Amino acid sequence: MTAFAEPTGTTRRAVELETVGMTKIFGSLVALEDVSIHVKPGTLHALLGENGAGKSTLVKCIMGFYQPTRGSVMVGGKEVVIATPRDAHAHGIGMVYQHFTLVPSLTAAENLVISRAHPPAVIDWKKEIAGLEAFLERMPFKVPLTVPVSSLSAGEKQKLEILKQLYLDQRFLILDEPTSVLTPGEADEVLGLLRGMTQAGDLTILMISHKFREVMAYADDVTVLRRGQKVGGGAVSALSVDEMSRMMIGDTKIRERAARKAFTGQKVTLELAGVCAEDDGGMPAVDAVNLKVHAGEIVGVAGVSGNGQSTLIEVLSGQRDMTEGQLFIDGENFEPVRQQMAKFKVFGLPEEPLKNAAVPRMTVAENIAFRSFDEPPIARRFGFMSPKPMRKRARELIAAYRIKTPSTEEPIENLSGGNVQRAILARELSGQVDVLIVANPCFGLDFASVSEIRSQIMDQRNRGAAVLLVSEDLDEVLELSDRVAVMSGGGIHYVVPIAEADRNSIGKAMAGH
Numbered sequence: 001m002t003a004f005a006e007p008t009g010t011t012r013r014a015v016e017l018e019t020v021g022m023t024k025i026f027g028s029l030v031a032l033e034d035v036s037i038h039v040k041p042g043t044l045h046a047l048l049g050e051n052g053a054g055k056s057t058l059v060k061c062i063m064g065f066y067q068p069t070r071g072s073v074m075v076g077g078k079e080v081v082i083a084t085p086r087d088a089h090a091h092g093i094g095m096v097y098q099h100f101t102l103v104p105s106l107t108a109a110e111n112l113v114i115s116r117a118h119p120p121a122v123i124d125w126k127k128e129i130a131g132l133e134a135f136l137e138r139m140p141f142k143v144p145l146t147v148p149v150s151s152l153s154a155g156e157k158q159k160l161e162i163l164k165q166l167y168l169d170q171r172f173l174i175l176d177e178p179t180s181v182l183t184p185g186e187a188d189e190v191l192g193l194l195r196g197m198t199q200a201g202d203l204t205i206l207m208i209s210h211k212f213r214e215v216m217a218y219a220d221d222v223t224v225l226r227r228g229q230k231v232g233g234g235a236v237s238a239l240s241v242d243e244m245s246r247m248m249i250g251d252t253k254i255r256e257r258a259a260r261k262a263f264t265g266q267k268v269t270l271e272l273a274g275v276c277a278e279d280d281g282g283m284p285a286v287d288a289v290n291l292k293v294h295a296g297e298i299v300g301v302a303g304v305s306g307n308g309q310s311t312l313i314e315v316l317s318g319q320r321d322m323t324e325g326q327l328f329i330d331g332e333n334f335e336p337v338r339q340q341m342a343k344f345k346v347f348g349l350p351e352e353p354l355k356n357a358a359v360p361r362m363t364v365a366e367n368i369a370f371r372s373f374d375e376p377p378i379a380r381r382f383g384f385m386s387p388k389p390m391r392k393r394a395r396e397l398i399a400a401y402r403i404k405t406p407s408t409e410e411p412i413e414n415l416s417g418g419n420v421q422r423a424i425l426a427r428e429l430s431g432q433v434d435v436l437i438v439a440n441p442c443f444g445l446d447f448a449s450v451s452e453i454r455s456q457i458m459d460q461r462n463r464g465a466a467v468l469l470v471s472e473d474l475d476e477v478l479e480l481s482d483r484v485a486v487m488s489g490g491g492i493h494y495v496v497p498i499a500e501a502d503r504n505s506i507g508k509a510m511a512g513h
């Protein structure tokens with residue numbers, strides 16, 4: 001086989017896809033009920049719905065990750081059997097995930113070549129690079145081919161994930177919240193270019209999104225799911241944001257945003273003094289960070305992803321050692337270990353909560369009880385957990401935080417992404433909180449939940465908690481913070497009170513100026 005015997009993004013045109021009566025039942029839960037959608041070739045079709053509405057389940061059935069209980073997929077008007085993701089790929093259907101799947105230490109060129117189903121045993125790099133350059137010539141995006149992926153920006157990585165699918169000749173792309181890791185400028189650029197490809201008839205897109213702005217600006221058609229059913233949709237040009245949001249949430253009430261009480265806090269609660277830390281590869285990732293957070297204050301750390309924020313959060317949540325520096329709470333030395341977190345009432349939400357803040361196989365009730373399992377009434381004598389009070393507590397929090405789960409006894413890993421997030425936040429926000437450390441708390445949440453969670457964070461601040469909010473969403477930082485700190489290249493060199501904050505200066509500081 002020659003190095004170019006496999007597709008390199010030239011042969012197919014936009015693919016048409018329909019689902020017919022798609023139904024997926026998990027045990028007693030009907031996650032998807034009789035959903036039929038028609039994605040016309042050369043269109044950008046948005047899939048909207050609250051957390052837990054069934055969006056991921058629908059696309060997993062299309063991709064062959066799940067076998068539907070009933071229903072079928074039609075490609076180009078013909079029914080096809082998709083038993084595995086490999087079958088989906090063979091029909092030109094590819095998926096781009098929220099999180100990156102590229103190998104960071106390899107270059108873009110290496111990532112593309114090894115992504116082929118049958119990469120050549122001996123790679124003739126000269127020939128491959130020439131082929132890749134010719135391929136990129138035909139593509140609307142450009143990315144540098146020969147530098148390690150780890151040195152690309154989030155926008156470039158996202159473009160490369162999309163290019164990889166096009167290189168594999170997938171002409172029906174499923175995008176799962178493709179812009180959640182991008183700045184608004186990058187999001188507009190990527191969506192604009194993709195839309196150009198759909199309009200040229202080269203590509204069809206089904207895009208899961210929670211952002212009405214993007215749906216209104218870039219999608220041709222929309223399908224709205226609620227509680228596993230298709231509740232509406234059609235041409236975006238014929239619908240308003242109001243109509244779409246009403247379809248999404250029905251008569252659920254959206255909580256009014258909590259108002260910010262005047263900031264009176266004088267007392268420094270949390271202090272980071274000269275904090276340094278390294279990443280997994282032993283490279284400096286956090287560089288001498290000094291920051292003070294007062295009681296009753298939210299300090300928002302803005303920055304483009306990959307500038308040390310994740311490492312900083314890992315240090316603060318006890319998942320990574322500092323190489324230098326100290327942490328203080330109320331002037332006392334603070335080590336982020338369980339016992340001290342309990343003593344100082346430190347709570348938080350790390351990134352990827354299912355992985356970092358939950359035990360996936362354990363039930364929702366157990367995961368919610370986790371922080372209080374050694375306190376009465378859940379703790380019984382001799383160290384056993386008491387199931388009744390634990391379930392009762394879980395039921396109360398499930399109701400208060402509107403967590404969608406079939407029961408308290410469901411393994412938490414079966415919940416939709418947004419509902420896992422809500423469950424962990426319910427656990428973390430429901431007690432007396434003095435210090436709250438949250439990373440991207442609204443990542444992947446629907447608009448009603450965003451409103452709810454931001455209000456909960458503001459409530460904690462109003463009650464006197466010191467809040468450190470690390471977020472890649474600048475709008476979120478600007479909405480919640482009393483002061484904005486910008487992280488770039490591992491350091492914090494720009495801190496500004498919210499009243500003096502302007503997007504331009506923050507943007508410049510984010511870019512390292």
Ligand SMILES: Nc1ncnc2c1ncn2[C@@H]1O[C@H](COP(=O)(O)OP(=O)(O)OP(=O)(O)O)[C@@H](O)[C@H]1O
Pocket residue numbers: 026029031049050051052053054055056057058404405406414415416417418419444446
């Ligand atoms: N493997 C599974 N086992 C049991 N239940 C599941 C499984 N996967 C999903 N579910 C349930 O199916 C329902 C739909 O979940 P799905 O992940 O499709 O929602 P979603 O619309 O993608 O939500 P989000 O916006 O939060 O990602 C949820 O109630 C979820 O708990």
